[in-house]
Amino acid sequence: MDKFQIEEIKKRLDILDIVGDYVQLKKVGKGYRALCPFHSEKTPSFYVMPDRQFFHCFGCGKGGDVISFVMEIEGLSFPDAIELLANRVGIKIDSNETRRNEWNLSEVMEKALKIYRDSLESAGGEVARKYLIQRRLLEKWWSRFEIGWAPPSWDYLWRLLNKAGIPSKAAIECGLVIEGQRGLYDRFRGRIIFPIRDVIGRLIGFGGRSIAGEGAKYINTPESPLFHKGRCLYLLNVAKDAMREKGRAILVEGYMDAIRLHISGFGESVASLGTALTEEQANLISRFADVCYVCYDADTAGQEAAIRGMYLLQASGLQVKVVVLPHGVDPDEFLSKEGERAFKELLSQSLHLPLYHLKIREKALKDLSLRKKAVEELLESFSGISLPDLAPFMSQIASALEVPRYALENMLLNFGANKTRAEDEKKGKSAKSSVYINESKKQDEKSLAVDAKEAALFALLWNDPEKRHHFREEEIYPLISDERIKTLVAALINGESTEELEKRWLNSGDLFPLQTLALGNAFCEQFEEGISPWDVIVGELRLRSIKFRYDELYSKMLKGEANYDEIKEMRKIASLLKGGKEDR
Ligand SMILES: [Zn+2]
Known part of the structure; x- marks a missing residue:
């Protein structure tokens, strides 16, 4: 190279x-x-x-x-x-x-895929071909989805890998071959093979579906240097463009479901390889889409693991909608039987996550012995969603839980606050510390040499046009001691648009404004929900400026330079500070 x-x-x-x-x-x-x-x-x-x-x-x-x-x-x-x-x-x-001289693991995986693909087309692959056609997966789709066949032999793959000069160590590391007491044998036997690629298309693992009803219905490549089940989604590498284009993703459980959706024109579909979704998988989806339709079998969608996964999607910033399928039918069957139009209809009837969650707990809420637990579960789940995101459903939630709306908001806030407090205590820090900047932020501050609160004031003005119009220069300027930030704030208050300013800074390569903005935003993000960063920051900066003025007047007085009005002003500040929360 x-x-x-x-x-x-x-x-x-x-x-x-x-x-x-x-x-x-x-x-x-x-x-x-x-x-x-x-x-x-x-x-x-x-x-x-x-x-x-x-x-x-x-x-x-x-x-x-x-x-x-x-x-x-x-x-x-x-x-x-x-x-x-x-x-x-x-x-x-x-x-x-x-x-x-060394086979890298990706090459070994690609070689194995080639063997599985060839085997599907070979004479011995007839049973697999019949099965696929019976499942309405016609021949023309096999190459598009790289479907293969692992024959029901103990060493079909290993013999061919060995012949190609691939060392056993690499084959074992890839999870293709298992070392047993009587030697090496293939992991996938008598299974349809679905290759799993990562977001940029590297082959990292396989899923295998048994067709003879032997062993588990589905098995995957075990965790390997290449394959981490919780970090990938089946077909994401081909779905990501459609996800970006349509702004949405459809999440299903199974390989066949995802393939069927792609064939039917829903190219934005991915499969989670199980219902216990991880945070990493949720983040993967949110990179490409804003809305995620969860389309699991009716039997599994309501299970605890599935619900937890949906809230992970929500927490990653996605709007989550749950598609409700008829009982006992998976998306593959539904599409095969009912067609695309019926599926589109299902999508349009999907429920927002909070409403879906209410619906599946409907019975429990009406049962006196189950009600308390259900209410707690719902409140705890909802408290993880920000109030603006929850707002459209508040009246429905309130009526389902039989509490007044205003009380619901308080219950949610309390639940959320208790949860963060409990988590903080678990992590060994007091709840109060979250409003202070952490160590790494302090470092940024030092290298920038900017006061974090002044930066935060700038960020708050930047993010809120209302505040920019509402406040006058003479109210804001005394709060800022850094001349550079004063200049930035002046530009904002004088009505320059944030878009124009941002463009100008980017083009000029002036790093200071955007660094200050990032620091300010990060500072504001440390506040717990329900606390207004504006009130706290402006309050503290105001107090600081008053104390500063007091010091100025005090030293003047000591030098005998203060006039009558100044001494009066000083007394006034002193009594104000005494009446305040803090002592000087
Ligand atoms: Zn960063």
């Missing part, structure tokens, strides 16, 4: 395409903005500049070119990142000598 090749790869890549696979980018001026994938934030401070093929986060300071982005987000070494990007643009790179 030489540097000309690396330049060639970079030339053929657009950083927007690569980064766009991981975060949702919004255009702003010449650049794009997103929530940072490297640190947790609620207001975006991560920017990509396509003209310079460069990314930078003003919140955590990470930045660089497309290669450093891939290294960072995939946890890859430099050569591995290059290899991945080279594959993406179709450049074959010369691997160095040490690599040439």
Whole structure:
């Protein structure tokens, strides 16, 4: 691999395409903005500049070119990142000598897939072909979904891998072959094979469906250096473009469900490989979509694990809608029998998560012996949803729980506050500490040399046009001691649009304003729900400015330079401060 090749790869890549696979980018001026994938934030401070093929986060300071982005987000070494990007643009790179003798695991997986694919088309694959056609998965779809067949032999795959020169260690590491007492044998036997690829299309695992009714109906590749079940979604690599385009995802349980949906024109569908969804899977979906339709079998959708997964989706920022299928029918069967139009109808009748949750607890709420537990479960779940997101359903929730609306809001807030407090205590910190900046934020502050509260004041004005119009310069300026922030606030209060300002700063390469904004937003995000950052920050800055004035007058008085009015003002401040919560 030489540097000309690396330049060639970079030339053929657009950083927007690569980064766009991981975060949702919004255009702003010449650049794009997103929530940072490297640190947790609620207001975006991560920017990509396509003209310079460069990314930078003003919140955590990470930045660089497309290669450093891939290294960072995939946890890859430099050569591995290059290899991945080279594959993406179709450049074959010369691997160095040490690599040439060694099979890398991806190559082993691709070789295994080739064997499974060939085996489906071979004479021995007839039973599998019959099964697929009987399941209405016609021949023309097999290559599109790379469906294969693992014959019911103990060493069919291993013999062929061995013949190709693949060492047993690599085959075992990939989870393809198992080391038993009598030697090596194949993991997948007598199973239809579904290859599982990650978001950028690397083959990482297989799912196998038994057709003879032997063993578990479905088995997957076990956890391996390549495969982490909780971090991938079946068909995401082909669904992501449609997800982005339509702004929505359809989440199903099974391989066949996902394939059927794709065939029927719902290319935005992915399968979760089980109902116990993980936070990582939820985040994967939210990278590409805003709404997620959950379409599980009726029997499993109401189960605790499934519900928990739906709230993870909600917590990742998705709007969650639950599709209610008739009992005993999975999405594959429904589409095969009823067709696309009926499925669209189902989608349009889907229920928002809170309403779905109410519906499945309807019976329990009416049963005196179950009611208390159901109410607690519902309140706890709802308290994880922000009040604005919950607002459209408040009256329905209130009437189902038989509480007045205003009381419901308080119950939810209390539930939420108790939960955070309990979690904080578990983590060994007092609930109060969450309003203070944490250590890493303090570091940012030091390197920026900006007062976090002043930055927060700027961020609050930035995010709220109402406040910008409502407050006058002479009210705000005395609260700010940093001249640079004063300039920024002046621009805002004088009516410059945030879009224009942001564009100008990005184009000029002036980092200070956006860094300050990121710091301010991060500071505001530390507040617990129900506490107004504006009231707290303005209150504290006001107090600070009053104390500052007092010190000024006090030293004047000591020097004998204070006049009558100034001494009067000083006395007034002193009594004000005494009456206040804090002592000077
Ligand atoms: Zn960041």
